[in-house]
Structure formats: structure tokens, C-alpha cells
Amino acid sequence: MSAISRRDFLKKSSQAISITTLASGVSLTAFAAKQEVDEGVSNEKRWGMLVDTGKLTSEDTEAMVSACQKENGWGNEVHSDDLQKPEWIRKVSVKDRATQKITDLVLMCQHCESPPCVDVCPTNASMKRADGIVLVDAHRCIGCRYCMLACPYDARFFVHETLTEQLPHRPRGKGTVEACTLCVHRVDDGKQPACVEACKSEAVVFGDLYDTNSQISKQLKQYPSTQIRADLNLNTGVRYTNI
Amino acid sequence: MSIRGTLLFVLIVSFSSTTIYGNDSFVLAGSVAYKSGTSGFCNGDPIAYIIRQHPSLLTHKQDMVLRHGAKKSTQYSLQGCVNCHAVEKADKSGYYAIDAKGQFCAACHQEIAISLDCFQCHRTTPYNGKSYYQRKQ
Numbered sequence: 001m002s003a004i005s006r007r008d009f010l011k012k013s014s015q016a017i018s019i020t021t022l023a024s025g026v027s028l029t030a031f032a033a034k035q036e037v038d039e040g041v042s043n044e045k046r047w048g049m050l051v052d053t054g055k056l057t058s059e060d061t062e063a064m065v066s067a068c069q070k071e072n073g074w075g076n077e078v079h080s081d082d083l084q085k086p087e088w089i090r091k092v093s094v095k096d097r098a099t100q101k102i103t104d105l106v107l108m109c110q111h112c113e114s115p116p117c118v119d120v121c122p123t124n125a126s127m128k129r130a131d132g133i134v135l136v137d138a139h140r141c142i143g144c145r146y147c148m149l150a151c152p153y154d155a156r157f158f159v160h161e162t163l164t165e166q167l168p169h170r171p172r173g174k175g176t177v178e179a180c181t182l183c184v185h186r187v188d189d190g191k192q193p194a195c196v197e198a199c200k201s202e203a204v205v206f207g208d209l210y211d212t213n214s215q216i217s218k219q220l221k222q223y224p225s226t227q228i229r230a231d232l233n234l235n236t237g238v239r240y241t242n243i
Numbered sequence: 244m245s246i247r248g249t250l251l252f253v254l255i256v257s258f259s260s261t262t263i264y265g266n267d268s269f270v271l272a273g274s275v276a277y278k279s280g281t282s283g284f285c286n287g288d289p290i291a292y293i294i295r296q297h298p299s300l301l302t303h304k305q306d307m308v309l310r311h312g313a314k315k316s317t318q319y320s321l322q323g324c325v326n327c328h329a330v331e332k333a334d335k336s337g338y339y340a341i342d343a344k345g346q347f348c349a350a351c352h353q354e355i356a357i358s359l360d361c362f363q364c365h366r367t368t369p370y371n372g373k374s375y376y377q378r379k380q
Binding site: 038039127129130131137138139162163165166168169171172173174175176184185188 | 302305307309310311312313314315322363364365366367370
């Protein structure tokens with residue numbers, strides 16, 4: 001082999017190196033797969049519930065309450081007194097003062113579109129998810145209970161005692177505030193909230209409010225329905241008929 | 244390279260490697276982890292990575308799942324840790340709480356004196372009932 005000059009050697013080797021660097025770069029980017037990142041839910045859907053108080057029976061309300069207790073692990077707070085005990089969903093009797101008509105309904109977090117609890121929370125623990133479900137991020141909750149004051153439906157509850165044996169899908173602990181989550185762990189899996197499934201008469205309907213073909217949208221379009229405390233303009237996700 | 248240089252290089256590399264800190268013989272690994280045969284790794288990640296990064300891994304996961312609605316999975320899930328690393332009682336009557344003294348978390352957290360806040364709310368033992376989330380796994 002003829003002797004190659006130093007200058008030529010440097011030229012040729014730098015050419016070779018630069019070509020291989022560029023080539024490998026091009027081929028690596030060509031074959032690089034975009035990593036799947038789960039961005040979470042979007043506001044394409046808005047979850048809501050419609051309660052027909054005309055069809056709701058007392059067995060239904062009891063079944064709904066105990067289904068919620070079983071699904072989420074509340075109801076066993078032995079060290080809390082009656083005012084302190086959480087009631088994520090409860091039966092409420094409403095009497096019309098003019099007509100004296102009594103209506104029984106179930107009341108839970110109404111998952112408002114403009115939730116007062118979210119407005120007042122100092123730490124952004126009280127939050128509205130993109131799909132309309134209002135939640136308490138217990139990692140951020142400092143237990144100030146401002147959201148409990150702000151909620152017009154008295155739907156938020158402070159945990160006063162040390163809890164054990166929490167359900168794995170529903171952590172809850174002393175010093176934070178909790179409320180109905182619309183069974184977000186079930187909803188995210190395509191199921192319905194536990195209370196809706198427990199209601200044997202078809203008094204409670206759950207679904208996507210933005211989907212015009214969903215049963216709830218069709219019923220809301222067909223029958224007159226109201227929000228509780230509609231005067232507050234909260235645009236609740238939970239609506240009632242026959243009250 | 245000189246012998247001294249090589250020796251120095253070997254010593255530096257070995258002290259900066261993770262094998263020394265990955266020695267988990269002093270940690271109560273947990274009933275399932277002990278039998279899993281994947282010593283040195285946790286679901287594919289090296290233990291040293293998990294030790295160092297578990298606060299941010301858990302924080303990111305909680306943020307994405309709770310606030311953004313990402314799909315729940317066992318990867319970097321606190322309940323995933325508990326399911327593997329909780330120690331079953333000798334009489335099979337249940338599990339010891341994972342944050343109890345002498346259990347898995349305490350091995351490091353007691354020594355470095357950083358208090359654990361997770362288990363005020365999160366379950367400390369694996370769940371054997373028909374919880375919805377458990378059924379999914």
C-alpha cells in the first residue's frame with residue numbers, strides 16, 4: 001500500500017466519521033418510535049347524572065347509599081359523631097312550602113361546571129377534571145375545610161379520625177376532605193357509578209352530557225329537569241326531574 | 244496505562260457503581276418480592292433507580308392519574324409496591340402494615356429520618372377482597 005500523507009489521512013478519516021455520524025443520526029431518527037404517553041382524559045366528554053325522583057323508591061335510596069359505602073369504603077367511622085360522619089350520598093327530603101309536597105331524593109356532589117369548592121380551595125386540591133368530575137386531590141389538601149363551607153349542597157366531608165383498611169382504589173385519610181367522586185375509578189373503565197348500578201328502578205341515569213345520542217342527553221331533552229339551587233348558576237352535572 | 248492508573252480506575256468505577264448500594268440483604272424484601280427471583284430489579288427498573296427516584300416517580304404518577312385521568316396501572320403505583328413488599332404474618336392471618344417499624348419502608352426511612360405520609364390515606368397491606376381495582380389486575 002502506498003504511504004498516505006498525514007493531511008490526506010486526516011481528511012479521509014474526518015469525512016468517514018462525519019458521514020457515519022450523520023448516517024446513524026438519520027437512521028436512528030427514522031426508526032425512533034414515538035413513545036406512547038397517556039395524556040389523560042379530555043373535555044370531549046362531560047359526565048352527568050339524571051335522577052328521576054318520581055321513580056326513586058326508598059329501597060333505591062338505601063341501596064344507593066350502601067352501594068356507595070361498599071364501593072368506596074366509608075360508613076365505618078366509629079370515632080366520629082353524627083355531625084362529623086361523612087355521607088358521600090344521602091337521602092334528602094325536600095318540602096315545597098307552598099304546596100306542602102314532599103320529595104325524596106338522593107344528594108351527592110353535584111359536579112358543577114363552576115364549582116364553588118374549586119374556587120375557594122387555597123391549594124388547588126379541590127379540582128375539576130377535564131371531563132367534569134370534581135375531585136379532591138388529597139395529596140394537596142391541607143384540611144382547611146373551606147370547600148365544605150363553600151359547597152351549597154353540603155357534599156364535602158372532613159375525615160376526623162384515623163382510618164385503616166382503606167380500599168386500594170380509594171385512599172382516604174384523616175385530615176383531608178373527601179366527597180363523591182362519581183366513582184371515577186369505574187367511569188374511567190367504562191362502567192357506571194356504583195349507586196347508579198344499585199338503583200333497581202331506572203330512576204337514575206348516568207352518561208355523557210355532550211353526547212347527543214346518550215340516554216341521559218335524550219332524557220334531558222325530552223323531560224323537564226332542574227338543578228338543585230339553580231339560582232346559583234353552577235351548571236351542575238347532576239340533574240333532577242319531578243322536583 | 245500504569246498499574247496504579249488501572250487500579251485507581253477500577254476503584255473509582257466500583258465505588259461509583261450501584262452494586263454496592265443495591266445490596267438489599269438488610270431490607271425486608273416482602274413476601275412476594277422475596278419469591279420473585281428478580282433481585283436487583285423492580286418491575287424492570289434497577290433498584291438504585293427506584294430508591295433514588297421513587298418520590299418523583301410516585302408524584303408524577305399521582306399527578307397524571309388523579310388530576311389528568313391517565314389510565315391506572317401497576318407501574319409506579321403505591322399499591323403495586325405494597326402488594327409485593329408487604330410481609331405476610333407467620334400464621335397467615337394477614338400482612339404486617341408496610342410502614343410499620345421494621346418493615347419495608349422503615350429500612351431506609353427510619354435511618355434517614357424522613358417521615359412517611361403516604362399511608363395516612365393509602366392502604367398498608369395487600370387487598371384480598373374483590374376490590375374493583377384488584378379485579379383489574
